[in-house]
Amino acid sequence: MKIFVDSANLSEISDVYSLGIVDGVTTNPTLIARSGKDPKTAIKEICDLVKGDVSAEVFSENFDEMISEGKALYSIAENIVLKLPLTEDGLKACKYFSNKGLKTNITLCFSAAQALLAAKAGAYYISPFIGRLDDIGQDGIKLIEEIKIIYSNYPNLKTQILAASIRNIDHVLESAILGADAATMPPSMIKELYKHALTDKGLEIFRKDIASTGHSI
Ligand code: G3P
Numbered sequence: 001m002k003i004f005v006d007s008a009n010l011s012e013i014s015d016v017y018s019l020g021i022v023d024g025v026t027t028n029p030t031l032i033a034r035s036g037k038d039p040k041t042a043i044k045e046i047c048d049l050v051k052g053d054v055s056a057e058v059f060s061e062n063f064d065e066m067i068s069e070g071k072a073l074y075s076i077a078e079n080i081v082l083k084l085p086l087t088e089d090g091l092k093a094c095k096y097f098s099n100k101g102l103k104t105n106i107t108l109c110f111s112a113a114q115a116l117l118a119a120k121a122g123a124y125y126i127s128p129f130i131g132r133l134d135d136i137g138q139d140g141i142k143l144i145e146e147i148k149i150i151y152s153n154y155p156n157l158k159t160q161i162l163a164a165s166i167r168n169i170d171h172v173l174e175s176a177i178l179g180a181d182a183a184t185m186p187p188s189m190i191k192e193l194y195k196h197a198l199t200d201k202g203l204e205i206f207r208k209d210i211a212s213t214g215h216s217i
Pocket residue numbers: 006026027028129131132164165166184
């Protein structure tokens with residue numbers, strides 16, 4: 001499963017990217033706003049650092065403007081994946097760019113029916129929002145399961161499932177168990193994934209035991 005950092009903060013991205021296990025970055029207008037930078041500058045700096053896919057989202061909700069914003073975003077770097085909302089205009093724009101062989105990420109997906117249409121529009125990634133569904137009392141992980149079944153039923157649909165709006169480690173694990181192709185999460189969540197109290201405790205025991213011998217390597 002690919003692991004993406006959900007952030008537009010360059011120092012945060014750089015910190016987790018140095019681990020060597022991060023496959024790319026996803027951003028959205030909220031994260032770009034939080035970066036405090038000009039959008040194209042923020043995206044360019046991320047693309048200069050990260051080799052893998054970098055999702056950059058349009059701000060417009062209108063087809064013609066999505067096309068022009070999309071062209072501007074794709075021109076920033078070769079690893080740009082254009083993020084488009086799951087709306088009528090977003091689907092049309094997805095089809096427009098996927099017909100040209102360009103990578104798209106359809107975002108704000110909250111139903112399997114939406115995911116089916118995104119795949120029909122040639123989306124490279126579909127981003128189901130797990131946490132925001134849980135927030136309204138629905139089952140976000142169930143959506144991943146449904147999309148996985150539908151896409152598996154039709155092998156001609158090549159869209160990859162990118163689990164998004166991840167709130168906890170269980171979201172990551174359950175997405176992986178269900179076979180999601182990718183998951184995007186805040187940098188702090190990536191760090192939580194490798195931490196375990198027994199790892200720390202085990203190290204402490206090893207440290208004390210070897211110190212008592214006076215040996216070194
Ligand atoms: O970038 C898309 C998604 O991961 C947003 O997550 O936490 O704002 O629901 P969140």
